[in-house]
Amino acid sequence: MTSPPPDGRWHLQKVTRNPWGEIPLTGGGEFLNQHAKRYYERLLGFAEATDTDARRHHYVPKTHLKRWSSDGKRVWTLNTDTGALKQLGVNDICVAENFYRVIGPDGEAHNRVELMFGAVDEEVRRIQDILLALGKRSDISFEDFMAAGVTAALQRMRTSQSRRLMEQQDLWWREQQADGFSSPLAHEDPLRLNNIHTESLFHAMWEAADVMTTRQLEIWDDLKGRFLTSDAPVQTSFVGDVRPGLNAAKTIWWPISPHRAVAWTNELAGEKVVFKRATTPVADKVRAIMLQGRDRFIIATQEQLRTLPAGKPIPRRAQIRLRCSQHQPSGEYVEPPGCVVETREWYGSAPSVLLCNNGLHRHVPELASHR
Numbered sequence: 001m002t003s004p005p006p007d008g009r010w011h012l013q014k015v016t017r018n019p020w021g022e023i024p025l026t027g028g029g030e031f032l033n034q035h036a037k038r039y040y041e042r043l044l045g046f047a048e049a050t051d052t053d054a055r056r057h058h059y060v061p062k063t064h065l066k067r068w069s070s071d072g073k074r075v076w077t078l079n080t081d082t083g084a085l086k087q088l089g090v091n092d093i094c095v096a097e098n099f100y101r102v103i104g105p106d107g108e109a110h111n112r113v114e115l116m117f118g119a120v121d122e123e124v125r126r127i128q129d130i131l132l133a134l135g136k137r138s139d140i141s142f143e144d145f146m147a148a149g150v151t152a153a154l155q156r157m158r159t160s161q162s163r164r165l166m167e168q169q170d171l172w173w174r175e176q177q178a179d180g181f182s183s184p185l186a187h188e189d190p191l192r193l194n195n196i197h198t199e200s201l202f203h204a205m206w207e208a209a210d211v212m213t214t215r216q217l218e219i220w221d222d223l224k225g226r227f228l229t230s231d232a233p234v235q236t237s238f239v240g241d242v243r244p245g246l247n248a249a250k251t252i253w254w255p256i257s258p259h260r261a262v263a264w265t266n267e268l269a270g271e272k273v274v275f276k277r278a279t280t281p282v283a284d285k286v287r288a289i290m291l292q293g294r295d296r297f298i299i300a301t302q303e304q305l306r307t308l309p310a311g312k313p314i315p316r317r318a319q320i321r322l323r324c325s326q327h328q329p330s331g332e333y334v335e336p337p338g339c340v341v342e343t344r345e346w347y348g349s350a351p352s353v354l355l356c357n358n359g360l361h362r363h364v365p366e367l368a369s370h371r
């Protein structure tokens, strides 16, 4: 395992046996194995498929939500905007109108991306079935290990929350008239963000494959069924109120049923899967992470209701945070009075903007109300 020291040079810390006997890196798609390759080809095939009339798009698959349901139809929800507990149908949660409606290269709006995500939903079901069946005496193939990582990374970004955060960021940037900020479509276009979000999902999918597959896969079981899910089901813990990126996060959590959570950590054990039993402190920690990470809705079983902070609104959730920095993302120093605006996600009740007074930034008062 290598990690970059503060001076930016890399040094070897520890060598762990690679349990896969192959290098789990996709190199942005160049080193894809056969299964993953077929999967991506199938997704991209939908780009040429006939359009669909479906207008309501789930961003968390129903198969996932149903694991918290006792009748296969309804789940308990905590609306953190109001504090209200309510039983809702899985058809009616984590759904948005025209979430994936985009403008194609021909300038026509279409819903083919939704068809594409239909294939992703199928893959979520397949991967979750494999992960739910995994036991100490069973095995997971390298292909499925990789697909699990990519599927979770895609789910992490494919939410109303990442759309909302993108909207906040967009609102600020479009007022800056900054060099290098070019909008692919007119601002007035309601589908503009859909296009940007969808495109970034595909970029992230490639990058995530590399991040996720170099991590340790852990399966956490809880006999008491204390794992929650939410409208943002793949989570990393906020550190000092700031959410680390996929790369920097110590652990990436994906509860796949009340009794089982999947985790990707950077503590390599040299084994394909590490099985763990969730103690009360771990169950409490994962609950806290899911609560902080949700956008609006926590999804729970009836038994889990008494552990939820119901009755009053929870005003804080993920928001963008803008700060001036003297360093480029690459680490390169920027001479003052120049600066670089660093965008992070933080846990707060509104976007947080704290920038220098060098005359480089325009104030965007409107942003405060975009929570």
Ligand SMILES: [Zn+2]
Residues within 6 Å of the ligand: 170, 171, 174, 187, 192
């Ligand atoms: Zn806009």
Ligand SMILES: [Zn+2]
Residues within 6 Å of the ligand: 324, 325, 338, 339, 340, 355, 356, 357, 358, 360, 361
């Ligand atoms: Zn500045």
